[in-house]
Amino acid sequence: MDITPIWLTLKLAGITTLLLLTIGLPLAWWLSKGRSVFKIIIEAIITMPLVLPPSVLGFYLLLAFSPQHGIGKWLLQNFNIQFVFSFQGLVLASVIYSMPFMIGPIKSALQQLPLSLSQASYSLGKTKWQTFVKVLVPNIKPSLLTAVVLTFAHTLGEFGVVLMIGGNIPNVTRVASIAVYDSVEQMDYASANVYSLILFAITFIMVITVFVFNKYQLKSPLE
Amino acid sequence: MISIDIEKKLNTYKGLQVLKIARQFDAGSITKIYGPSGVGKTTLLKIIAGFIKPEKGIITVENITWLDTGSKTFLPPQKRMAGFVFQDYALFPNMNVREHLEYATSDAAWIERLLSIGKLENLVMHTPQYLSGGQQQRLAILRALAIKPKLLLMDEPFPALDPEMKTDLIYKLKILFDELGTTVLIVSHSPEELEDLCTDEVFINL
Numbered sequence: 001m002d003i004t005p006i007w008l009t010l011k012l013a014g015i016t017t018l019l020l021l022t023i024g025l026p027l028a029w030w031l032s033k034g035r036s037v038f039k040i041i042i043e044a045i046i047t048m049p050l051v052l053p054p055s056v057l058g059f060y061l062l063l064a065f066s067p068q069h070g071i072g073k074w075l076l077q078n079f080n081i082q083f084v085f086s087f088q089g090l091v092l093a094s095v096i097y098s099m100p101f102m103i104g105p106i107k108s109a110l111q112q113l114p115l116s117l118s119q120a121s122y123s124l125g126k127t128k129w130q131t132f133v134k135v136l137v138p139n140i141k142p143s144l145l146t147a148v149v150l151t152f153a154h155t156l157g158e159f160g161v162v163l164m165i166g167g168n169i170p171n172v173t174r175v176a177s178i179a180v181y182d183s184v185e186q187m188d189y190a191s192a193n194v195y196s197l198i199l200f201a202i203t204f205i206m207v208i209t210v211f212v213f214n215k216y217q218l219k220s221p222l223e
Numbered sequence: 224m225i226s227i228d229i230e231k232k233l234n235t236y237k238g239l240q241v242l243k244i245a246r247q248f249d250a251g252s253i254t255k256i257y258g259p260s261g262v263g264k265t266t267l268l269k270i271i272a273g274f275i276k277p278e279k280g281i282i283t284v285e286n287i288t289w290l291d292t293g294s295k296t297f298l299p300p301q302k303r304m305a306g307f308v309f310q311d312y313a314l315f316p317n318m319n320v321r322e323h324l325e326y327a328t329s330d331a332a333w334i335e336r337l338l339s340i341g342k343l344e345n346l347v348m349h350t351p352q353y354l355s356g357g358q359q360q361r362l363a364i365l366r367a368l369a370i371k372p373k374l375l376l377m378d379e380p381f382p383a384l385d386p387e388m389k390t391d392l393i394y395k396l397k398i399l400f401d402e403l404g405t406t407v408l409i410v411s412h413s414p415e416e417l418e419d420l421c422t423d424e425v426f427i428n429l
Contacts, residue, residue, distance in 0.1 A: 114311065114313065116309045116311055116313035117313055117315065119269075119272070119274045119300065119307070119309070119313065120307065120309060120313040120314075120315075120366070121315075121326075122273075122274075122299070122300040122301050123272055123300055123303075123304065123305060123306065123307040123367070123370075124304075124326065124327045124366070124369070124370055125301050125304050125370060126301065126326075127301060134326065135315050135317070138315075138317035139315070139316050139317050
């Protein structure tokens with residue numbers, strides 16, 4: 001049995017989670033402060049993948065990054081980058097598709113911290129960035145872990161969007177969820193079962209880890 | 224000398240009210256601010272610290288303009304560095320007692336002295352969740368003092384302390400304020416408890 005789809009899936013989920021953590025932390029912080037019409041629009045766009053059929057998102061990404069026209073053509077001509085039917089395309093689609101799972105818990109946790117924590121830090125002469133790194137982020141650890149695990153687990157299970165933009169190219173874009181579908185199509189139920197069991201086990205262990213970790217963090221230290 | 228002349232709209236249970244304060248405070252003075260609930264005592268401290276912007280006003284501290292709505296001057300809280308003791312303490316749950324003070328200052332000798340004043344020397348490794356209300360309150364006061372502020376704003380700083388501890392702390396704080404030349408504004412619901420400490424008073428009512 002070919003184990004490459006499992007490896008590709010883990011690689012995709014890892015890269016996506018790292019990228020989203022880097023983008024998501026400052027973005028969630030920005031969204032957590034105040035409510036302007038512009039922020040509401042940005043938040044709505046970020047939340048869209050939660051309710052949009054993955055195939056619709058995948059379809060538009062396929063059109064947008066097609067090397068024949070638009071952004072896709074420009075990227076190919078100027079930087080020799082092709083997102084369609086490539087691993088980097090899967091990463092791009094996964095980042096967009098899983099973004100609400102990273103942003104949501106972090107933003108919510110930051111909003112629940114008392115405003116006086118930031119103000120106390122500012123009164124000591126600390127910048128907004130120092131306050132974010134030293135005071136705010138360390139106090140949202142459980143939510144941060146939840147966001148990371150949800151993002152990783154959600155990326156493991158992506159199907160529609162990765163199939164649309166990545167297709168089913170062995171060793172390049174054939175991730176585990178697609179391999180399951182492909183195996184069933186070929187009546188190879190044994191392989192489908194192995195891929196499914198591995199995905200199930202990884203996801204279950206991750207979710208259990210979050211519950212166990214957060215169990216000890218449930219009581220707010222401020223209480 | 225600290226000069227304050229501000230106007231701030233407040234949403235109260237009586238509807239929209241305006242907090243108007245025009246007042247000067249001598250350098251090194253210790254002033255208690257008292258008045259009924261909801262008249263804007265905490266808001267006043269937060270305006271001075273730079274956490275809230277008033278609709279109109281001028282604040283100058285030792286000839287430096289912290290706020291002037293006319294010329295749109297607004298010095299951020301980080302530049303004002305007014306020590307602030309919050310009513311809810313606002314301690315950092317991720318930091319222990321020593322880390323709170325080290326976050327504010329790198330002066331090790333000053334940290335040791337503050338710990339001694341607050342009688343927290345034996346609790347340096349404790350995070351706020353393992354401190355009593357009185358210990359948390361003392362830590363909040365020490366953290367604000369760690370930056371050696373020229374202006375200290377204290378919002379209900381003593382109610383969680385037992386009488387003996389309160390008397391001892393107030394005595395030591397008075398010496399410290401003199402030494403640092405700190406001007407202090409203290410909001411209190413029990414102005415009588417500050418008789419020995421304060422040199423001036425302001426009554427606020429809408």
